[in-house]
Amino acid sequence: MTVVRSTLPEEARRIAAEALQDTLVDLLGLSLIGKQAHWNVVGPRFRSVHLQLDEVVAATRAQADTVAERAATLGVPPDGRPETIAKVFSLPAPDEGWLRDSEAVQLMTDALGAAVTRLRERIDTTEKADPVTQDLLISITSELEKQRWMFEAENVPGTS
Amino acid sequence: MTVVRSTLPEEARRIAAEALQDTLVDLLGLSLIGKQAHWNVVGPRFRSVHLQLDEVVAATRAQADTVAERAATLGVPPDGRPETIAKVFSLPAPDEGWLRDSEAVQLMTDALGAAVTRLRERIDTTEKADPVTQDLLISITSELEKQRWMFEAENVPGTS
């Protein structure tokens, strides 16, 4: 059922759609593992990390929504179903159970770093295909890189 | 690592924890398929159903957070990771691709109805074990039943 027509030529649409679908899974996955860490974190920095993680969740949920609606806008139905996320999501993720605060911070530094690396590739890929999609990916990268910095800065050891 | 001590006796804790973990997966799953339908719905009722679905997403996300933190409060680490949801979630869910408005409405009626049936069993199970957990499940049921009614009322055919 082709219901929404794309405003892009076919090849450009294909490239943009793939970049968007991959980004959607990364963002939904980040929002889920962010919440998982938000609930399971323990340790002296609990409260601070608990609140910080919810900011990642809020950011990635809003970004996922924008990304999915951009895909639909291009005539490509986005796929954010549980089984799709579970199958495709490949960023670093927490194990089951309690998570020490320093582990949670390291995990988010790694997961956000990996997400950024993948986004930067998609920024290149979409430059010609669709500058509107590229602009969206740039703004997501900007936000996730900032979040990553704040986690990394937090894992620098205190003075002994 | 046993980090948070329960304020409940062991058996009661086990019962409440199981009810909460199962509810958590149902709610996270509902929030994901709610968004999936929000993005993929098409048809004359697009705008109305698109907005209505986001209310389900907002409600189930907030409820999932409360449920997961209640589990942690009882000393049981909640599990809301992508692979857990994919493996355990068993409510009716959409296929990939565009979704006609009437299909989306029927889907949510069914999914919410199934969720409510399972919640009512857990309300019975937790009555003795933990009235605090039971009270939380009652308020979630109340909200989901209301949402279900609004979808069902919407699928009554118009006058011919």
Add this chain to the structure above:
Amino acid sequence: MTVVRSTLPEEARRIAAEALQDTLVDLLGLSLIGKQAHWNVVGPRFRSVHLQLDEVVAATRAQADTVAERAATLGVPPDGRPETIAKVFSLPAPDEGWLRDSEAVQLMTDALGAAVTRLRERIDTTEKADPVTQDLLISITSELEKQRWMFEAENVPGTS
């Protein structure tokens, strides 16, 4: 026309529906006589009682809405039409014309007290049938009892 399916077994649905319909009439009636007193009160305490009555009206209107939608949720169409209220409503009510402030306060103490007595019976009746409905009736009772206290405390005579 059976349009909304109940999520309850038939007998439970019947009990809950009756409790909700009776409560709906009580609440709509209270909101109407609350406004009637709000408009017709006179006396030195006019302003204070005039404002206090509007809080009762706001509370009972919101409760009536929740109760009626709970009935619909259970597959039972609620009935809040003028003729139904006039026929069924049986709580103490004001006569036509101006109302002295002390009379208004006494009237609301009596009307709210009678409503609470009836609600407490319905809390018992619905305990087995539907704990979700029971929980709603408990919260309404809590609010109306508090309103009743504030009117009763106000009718204690001043120091002579």
Add this chain to the structure above:
Amino acid sequence: MTVVRSTLPEEARRIAAEALQDTLVDLLGLSLIGKQAHWNVVGPRFRSVHLQLDEVVAATRAQADTVAERAATLGVPPDGRPETIAKVFSLPAPDEGWLRDSEAVQLMTDALGAAVTRLRERIDTTEKADPVTQDLLISITSELEKQRWMFEAENVPGTS
């Protein structure tokens, strides 16, 4: 008990008071049947009509309050008791039970239309008696006519 003195001559007061009392009953009745339809509407347009009806309820409740307080201001105690509404209210009204969306829309078009016709007569009647009351009736008419248009526009059949 004559407690509030009118700022109008007797005959003018009588005319204005009658217009206000009749309007009060119409508005309270509209707010009650608006809620009745809000709760009982079913059909594909459920959500849209459900929300639209609540705007009528909010508008008529606020107008009823202003009208009743205007009567009191003129020294005439307003009467908005359940039995008065049931006895006097004569605009089109719904039967008991579920209401199809198109029926609800037609009902409100008719009820609002009848209310407007009656209001226009009272605008004429009060012109000489009390321009302040007339101005209030004009503003109510303006709002109800707008609401009527929106229901009527909604019942124009879709393209076949």
Add this chain to the structure above:
Amino acid sequence: MTVVRSTLPEEARRIAAEALQDTLVDLLGLSLIGKQAHWNVVGPRFRSVHLQLDEVVAATRAQADTVAERAATLGVPPDGRPETIAKVFSLPAPDEGWLRDSEAVQLMTDALGAAVTRLRERIDTTEKADPVTQDLLISITSELEKQRWMFEAENVPGTS
């Protein structure tokens, strides 16, 4: 210095201007005596009357601003200087010193009543001259009559 040209013919402008200037003095005077009573009221109803008086002050200040700007709009410089108010203001007013609550209530009933009587004459006078000015006077009258009612209702004696 004729700086702002009127949009009205000369005679209409003269009539409207006079009605507005007289109303301006009444409103500024009411706002000053309202504050005077707000500060000096004593007695068991102190708090209630203290708050009620501030509503009169807020209303009359806002109305005075609208009235004065309407005069300027018609090309007539409004005069709200202290000496003008002192010379022209002729509504009932408080003496120096503390004011019992019942006296304050009676004073406002009388002052607002006198203001309304004068406004009603100006509503007649301006009908032909300038319906825009008349409409403004009608809305001020509506508000002041309501305030008057609330003070008068408050001075009805309590039950013995």
Add this chain to the structure above:
Amino acid sequence: MTVVRSTLPEEARRIAAEALQDTLVDLLGLSLIGKQAHWNVVGPRFRSVHLQLDEVVAATRAQADTVAERAATLGVPPDGRPETIAKVFSLPAPDEGWLRDSEAVQLMTDALGAAVTRLRERIDTTEKADPVTQDLLISITSELEKQRWMFEAENVPGTS
């Protein structure tokens, strides 16, 4: 296609509709030339006039919406299409290019003055036909006259 029935007799409807359609074009035109001046004004008073013009734009846009919906309410489809405005709009308007601040102020004084003159005629015309429409035109006139005063007062030369 006659889709919305008027609540007025035919002749009254014709008169009110014509007044509303003419007013609609005036208001849409004022909002467009207000924006044009807002963008192109230069001179020492740039910031003050730039902000003041946006208040005219906001006011006339809101009024145009009310006026158009009033026409629809009376069963007459309003016409606010670009070509209609261009063809019918006849108030003073700016030339292409930068506009000195004093020119912008003079232009708005003239354009608003001309609009008010035309509105006052329509207030007369609609008095018998439809007091609800007349009341709307009165309130628009009141606002535009005030805006005109503020521009005119601003063009009085400073002290030399």
Add this chain to the structure above:
Amino acid sequence: MTVVRSTLPEEARRIAAEALQDTLVDLLGLSLIGKQAHWNVVGPRFRSVHLQLDEVVAATRAQADTVAERAATLGVPPDGRPETIAKVFSLPAPDEGWLRDSEAVQLMTDALGAAVTRLRERIDTTEKADPVTQDLLISITSELEKQRWMFEAENVPGTS
């Protein structure tokens, strides 16, 4: 009169200015026909489409303001006068009179689609000339494409 100096070289300024002026007319035109459809739409989806159209109007009005001020910033006086819009605007537009809901939805899908096609050309044109202007056009395109999707998704026929 050259009053605002450009921060761009002459040729770049010329290219950016043309892109901005053309975009300004498209956006002002869209805001006018959006309102026209908002007022004249009829049919079962009236309320939903009526509200959706106002979102297009709000978006295009805000965008038009940004675009016009960007032109002024580059030293080029923007032209948004009624006659300019009427002469230059060439996107699909409604005829006079009532508009069925499906026609309104189709019209907006077409008009927004045509606007997007033209914007994409201007994104190319301005890339070298002025990346700041290009970035603005990209964000406008992003928003209009999303609006277009929501109208198109809405015109997919319901299940028979």
Add this chain to the structure above:
Amino acid sequence: MTVVRSTLPEEARRIAAEALQDTLVDLLGLSLIGKQAHWNVVGPRFRSVHLQLDEVVAATRAQADTVAERAATLGVPPDGRPETIAKVFSLPAPDEGWLRDSEAVQLMTDALGAAVTRLRERIDTTEKADPVTQDLLISITSELEKQRWMFEAENVPGTS
């Protein structure tokens, strides 16, 4: 009637009361002439001065309220009646009629300057008598001096 007992010794109370009563008249007078100038100002700076004057009015009204309630707090009934202001107020004030913008600015500079001079004397007088009253007078002086600076800075002639 001595109704409110002072918390100060008699002599201190007398000194503080006199300072407060004199300040009250100055502030009420400033608020009245501020409004007078707000309504009657004309000239190229109309809008800017019109808005600035309303800030003086808002500030002095709030300060007058605090000062009067401080007097009542000390057991001294404040006097802010029209005739008292007219008799006692002695700061520079405007004549009847339109007021050029530069005259309004000069007037406020002078009136605020004179008020500040008088306040500084009262700050000295009340230092021993009542540091609470002194602190209030200091904060009023701080605000009025700031307002005075802003008017004075505005009357520095522009570059020729």
Add this chain to the structure above:
Amino acid sequence: MTVVRSTLPEEARRIAAEALQDTLVDLLGLSLIGKQAHWNVVGPRFRSVHLQLDEVVAATRAQADTVAERAATLGVPPDGRPETIAKVFSLPAPDEGWLRDSEAVQLMTDALGAAVTRLRERIDTTEKADPVTQDLLISITSELEKQRWMFEAENVPGTS
């Protein structure tokens, strides 16, 4: 002086009243020691714990108010006087002087844990006597258990 009549039978009232009075003292005590710790905490986690403690204070103050008003509602005057709290309060509490952050966290874990244990007993006791009171105690327990978890999670030692 029996001034407020209970809506409960005598024995039920006695049980509910005792549970409420005991809870009131626990909550007022928790709010006081929460503030004491809020002011005296020192150590690297000062800011985080300082803020967290204020959330406990806000929660327990609001709960104490609800509990006391529930007692009054049942016709039993609540007792929250300083000497009563000092005499009856028996939860873990801080010594005088500065409090290290880890000690503050441990203290709150213990105090909240003890409060919860006592609340759970009262939930049992009041089940039959008064489900409205029980429901209130359940919601307080839910909140305090959550607060306890957050303190306990915070005292899990960091990674060495």
Add this chain to the structure above:
Amino acid sequence: MTVVRSTLPEEARRIAAEALQDTLVDLLGLSLIGKQAHWNVVGPRFRSVHLQLDEVVAATRAQADTVAERAATLGVPPDGRPETIAKVFSLPAPDEGWLRDSEAVQLMTDALGAAVTRLRERIDTTEKADPVTQDLLISITSELEKQRWMFEAENVPGTS
């Protein structure tokens, strides 16, 4: 454990600290007896006094927080534990049980009056030692004296 160094010399610190600690107990005590009266007041003025008392509670809670943090700022750990309040607090306080409205008003007049007397002594004591602390005590005195006035004005008998 000396953890926070004072920014004052030792003797000044001692004087300021004592003034602050004594004030802290007075304020916490006032907030507790204010709530006690808020819950137990009865009589015709119930609602008015009930609300007024909550304003005292809100004010004294906020002031206590500021005072305690000022002590900590000076390097002195504040003591606001239940046993300290019970032992040290010596202002007039209510007995157990219901409290007539006039008694509550008299009690607060007396308690606030006594608190003010003590604060005025501390204003003297701290003048040389620490003007920052003195300034804080002045502002607290100002607020409490105003509250005292409002209660005292309220206990002036009504006209017989």
Add this chain to the structure above:
Amino acid sequence: MTVVRSTLPEEARRIAAEALQDTLVDLLGLSLIGKQAHWNVVGPRFRSVHLQLDEVVAATRAQADTVAERAATLGVPPDGRPETIAKVFSLPAPDEGWLRDSEAVQLMTDALGAAVTRLRERIDTTEKADPVTQDLLISITSELEKQRWMFEAENVPGTS
């Protein structure tokens, strides 16, 4: 101490970091001279320019924060210390002392113009190195160019 790892290759990081550090100094300098002019401006346009300058300060402060955090995000510690700004800042700046309004407007036109010229170079430089940084610089340029236009438009001489 290398504490935050860059997500960019070394050379790209060096280019982006230099662009960001230079921009940071420009923005902090602009915010400081904006405030300096805000405080020292005098002349007939004082109020308007005083307010306009604060908008520049608010904008440049927010931009400086974003730019500095972007540098940290790239692993480069930003330098915004007073001595660095004083040494490096080279945009046009005011002398000590009062500043006539026209001088302040000219100064800001020049300083913003110079800042924009430098930003446009950095937009070129960073295009390949880091599109995320480039996008940030584009949005800052857009805002500063708009501010520059508004100052320049304001310095066009008035009509003689």
Add this chain to the structure above:
Amino acid sequence: MTVVRSTLPEEARRIAAEALQDTLVDLLGLSLIGKQAHWNVVGPRFRSVHLQLDEVVAATRAQADTVAERAATLGVPPDGRPETIAKVFSLPAPDEGWLRDSEAVQLMTDALGAAVTRLRERIDTTEKADPVTQDLLISITSELEKQRWMFEAENVPGTS
């Protein structure tokens, strides 16, 4: 150019002006080093200290504005230019580069402590010269001492 006349005698003005100018530099310097630390802080307490530093920045920016405008009010042009801050600012300040969290906390404790010492001297100096300026310096000292306490309390070592 003497443009704003002082409301103080010459010697008092000189003393107050010097105190204000010195305070202005301290506050602007604190706001700059506060931001510098906000951007460069690293370590386990990153998030908490990062947020805390922004509160210092917000406070000192607002205080600097008040202080500079107070100087202008006294007829003395304030000097807050980059070169003035760099030359005069002498409080402890950070080096270039990343800053460990404990170092940042120590730095702010020292810098705020030094600022407070200097402010206390100015409080003495200005007591006779200008109590309005003194009052301002007292309130700034109060806020900065509180900020210093919170940093110092945070650097107390945790339990080993």
